[in-house]
Amino acid sequence: MRKLKLTQYGHTISTDNTSLEELELMLDIHLEIIADFEIVTGKGLAKKFLPKPLADAVEKIKQERLKSK
Numbered sequence: 001m002r003k004l005k006l007t008q009y010g011h012t013i014s015t016d017n018t019s020l021e022e023l024e025l026m027l028d029i030h031l032e033i034i035a036d037f038e039i040v041t042g043k044g045l046a047k048k049f050l051p052k053p054l055a056d057a058v059e060k061i062k063q064e065r066l067k068s069k
Contacts, residue, residue: 035058
């Protein structure tokens with residue numbers, strides 16, 4: 001099992017055969033889902049439950065989405 005570091009967010013994870021690009025894509029998709037959830041519900045749960053770099057990424061996505069509306 002190899003360890004990959006998601007440098008953008010400072011996390012190290014273990015994986016078998018998944019490439020770093022695939023993991024980063026999955027992370028980005030999850031962050032977008034969380035941002036959409038927070039916009040729809042009006043609840044800012046990312047700041048409470050996610051590490052600061054990830055919560056900041058969710059907030060950035062939310063701000064971009066709200067500007068484009």
